[in-house]
Amino acid sequence: MIFKKGELFSGPGGLSLGAKMAKIKDPTSGEILKDWGIEHKWANDYDPDACSTFGKNICGDPDDSSVHCGPVENLPIGDKSILGEIDCFSFGFPCNDYSQVGEKHGLNGKFGPLYSYGVKVLREYQPKFFIAENVGGLQSANEGQAFIQILLELQDCGYTLTPHLYKFEEYGIPQARHRIIMVGIRNDLAEEGIEFKVPAPLVTDPSDYKTAYDAITNPPIPEDASNNELPKHTERVKKMLSYIPPGGNAWHADIPEELRLKVKGAKLSSIYKRLDPKRPSYTVTGSGGGGTHMYHWNELRALTNRERARLQTFPDDYVFIGSREAVRKQIGMAVPPQGAQIVFEAVLKTFAGIPYKSTDPSFDVEILKEKQKLLFEDLSPDQKQFVFNI
Template sequence: MIFKKGELFNGPGGLSLAAKNAQVIHPKTGEEFRIEHLWSNDYDATACETFRLNICENPDDPSVHWGPVEDLPIGDKSILGDIDCFAFGFPCNDYSIVGESRGLEGKFGPLYSYGVKVLKDYQPKFFVAENVGGLQSANEGKAFIQILTELEDCGYKLTPHLYKFQEYGVPQARHRIIIVGIRNDLTEQGIEFKVPAPTTLASTDYKTASEAILNPPIPEDAPNHDMPKHTAKVKEMLSYIPPGSNAWYPGIPEHLQLKVKGARMSSIYKRLDPDRPAYTVTGSGGGGTHMYHWDELRALTNRERARLQTFPDDFVFAGSKEAVRKQIGMAVPPLGAQVVFEAILKSFAGIEYDYVEPAPKLQLENLRGKKKVTIKEVVANII
């Protein structure tokens, strides 16, 4: 069974690479269950170029539509063909705890509604939506409830869960909400998605940042592996920061300390701890936010960041260094998302797999059954 996939906000292709690599073969019938790209959209030109190069393997592939999602002819199946499944990592800018967290009131917050439109117009068999953990608390919890309600009203049984990707083999402490929806008529036929169990239970067994970057060594001529340049002062400051610490480490001499008033971000000149998963890879920020090597006096290369995001070395990112950094930081780790897609395919194939109960303690149907439910109560029990 082949599922043709549409996607909004495709970025460089983290979700699509995961879907592409997720293949399941039924042990008895030999039937193959897999996902194929049909069309996608993103407003970032370099991300679209990266997607075409790696997912479509054709730099001129017309199935990747560059431009604002508002201009996409959703529902016109002569342009955007019919699909069996849908993915959208809707923009997280307004839901992230880094920033103003404007939620639905921000510029990007309402863009999830275009995913809702796709679900209404195409009614795919299943969908996967991804966003930051901050989605649960945006607008005092109202945003998450509204998004879940609208998705459910499209005719889907939802399984939202906060995935801690370090528990799924990703060498990075990255926590993201993934919502899986299975069309109601299919769940009535017995197709049920369950949250796949973590592949790594003990924190001592998590893949570390140093293991990801050093094993195997990155070839010197690998794409997107240009070494960063720093001033002598930055290098000297880094020499006083031990692995796992940042620019606020008390052992830094006074003449090298940063003069910052107000909030001090923990990621500023933070060096990786080689014996732990990396802290969250980000796609934006000025000097001091580029992630720093635990041993060498420098920031990571984009290739090293890509490894922390589980992109293979032959995955080529298009654009300038900063454009590439943005793409990598905004992407979904393919290895983590692949576990989710494989669980979906196994659900359709009727293959059992290890699972855990989803993180939300209160489902929408339970909330509707209560006469009085405060937003505070909702937020406290969702995740």
Template sequence: MKFYKGELFSGPGGMAKGAQEASVVHPETGEKFHIEHQWSNDFDRDTCRTFGKNICGSEEEPSVHYGPVEQLPIGNRDVLPDIDCLAFGFPCNDFSLVGKKKGMEGKYGPLYSYGVKAVQAYEPKFFIAENVGGLKSANEGKAFLQILNELEECGYVLTPHLYKFEQYGIPQARHRILIVGIRNDLHEEGIHFKVPAPTTPDNYVTSKEAIIDPPILHFSLNHEFPKHSQKVMDMLSHIPPGGNAWHPDIPEELQLKVKGARLSSIYKRLDPDRPAYTVTGSGGGGTHMYHWEENRALTNRERARLQTFGDGFEFIGSKESIRKQIGMAVPVRGAKMLFEAVLKTFAGIEYDSVAPDPAVQLENLRNKQTNKEIAEELAGLI
């Protein structure tokens, strides 16, 4: 069975690559269940070129639509043909725990509605929606409840869950809410999605393992080494693995003269014995993730390893554009894990599963008495 996929807010192709790599063969019939790209959209030109080159084989692939989602002709089958599944990782800027948390009142908050519009227009067999953990408590919890309500009203059974990707073999502590929706009629026929059980709950893949095994060849794609001032390199030399710019061993003349909050990720080195902290795509000096041993920031290829992109996946654009693309992506292995669970669901193949987080289930949220109560319950998940 082949599922044609549409994708909004596609990023460089982490979700799409995971879907492309996911496949299931029914053990008795031999039928193959897999997913094929149909169309996608993103508002960033470099991102679309990266997606086209790696997912479709061409930087100028016409099925990869560059431009604001507001201008995308959702529902026009001549431009965006019918699909069997939809993925949309709507922008997280207004829901992020490290941002201003404007939620629905921000520039990006309402963009989830285009995912709802696409679900209504195409009625796919299933969809997967992704966003950051901070979505849970945005607008005192009202944002998350509103999104779930609207998706359910489209005619879908929802299974939201907070996935901690380090528990699934990804070498990074990246926590994301993913919502799987199965169309009501299919659910009634027995297609019941279950949250796949963690595969590495106690045996994490470390950042060091991800970066050095196998070694990254010096001529690898997107592996240009960063340049730093002597002062920055001298400061890094006093920061131990896992430490940051506020470590007490840094001599006074090398310390940062910053007032206010001391963010833990500033000039923070990786801990080689643990998964990396979250790879991000924005931020100025000191936020580029730093090697546990060498006095430098990571290369883009090293960051891509932490996001589980293969070394043959080529990112297009400037170094800073590529850094942004990598930081905004869904880890490839995480997406593959989730799509394979959905495919097994359709194939009727059993797999290890766990109960979804009760705090993000729609019925439980509706039973809360106040918005404040919702927000407190959701915020307590992380």
């Protein structure tokens, strides 16, 4: 079965590359089942550079007409003469308002409500399955109510949900990136026995995690690789970096007073933080000011965008389009393709009836619903709105 996939908030294509790479094998012969896979049908993002990157790498053309660039509010969801029929759907709805390093506006922020367009797609198209992704901070936004609200709306579209907090370093990704991924199987198919299970971690011993050193140096990045321009720094920054050991940051005790940052407030751990070559990297991010670009464990510089792409498991021939900062944003906001591939392959195995090792999901939707009921059943409508807006 070949599933045709639609996607919202597609970014540079991390989820779609993972879907494209997803293959399953015959458990007896070990041969790849060529009649099982996922094909791109249409996608949308508001960022022109990300759309060009997606088109070039996923479709083979930066201007491919199946990539609809513009605000999701203007997308003709449901008009199947433009956005054709699909069998599956994915959306990594914007995380800005749920991130632990953001202002945590949750559903009340500018980006928080955008998940509702994914809900609209599910209602209009009723695909066989969907995959939704967001940051781990989603579970605590709006006192935990944002997560429950989103789960309830997805469930009400007619889907059996399996939400789980994936720790990507446990799946062979060289990065401590923790994301909530929600897999939904359409209820009629779930009733027929199509039951998705969370794929079990591939690495259980932290000493076996893939390291940042491994990801960036093995094999060496080709000299002609795209998006690999070396960043430039002032002598002051390079001198400060020389006092910071691998794994350390701008607040390290060995930094001389005259080189210390004069910053009031919280001492963010990611400021001028150098990678520890013996561990997975810390989370690759898509934005931030000076000192947040991730720093090499040995050389006195920030990482190149290609090195950051390596930590995100993009292949070296994946070309990102845009300015250096635009590319940085695309890479940081993406889902690691190899992580997405693992989830998509588990879904394909579910539909093909091929068993695989699994683990218990992090969340039970019914327990979360009961918790919400117990917390809020005695509150007046005004009190509920007050709590929800915290």
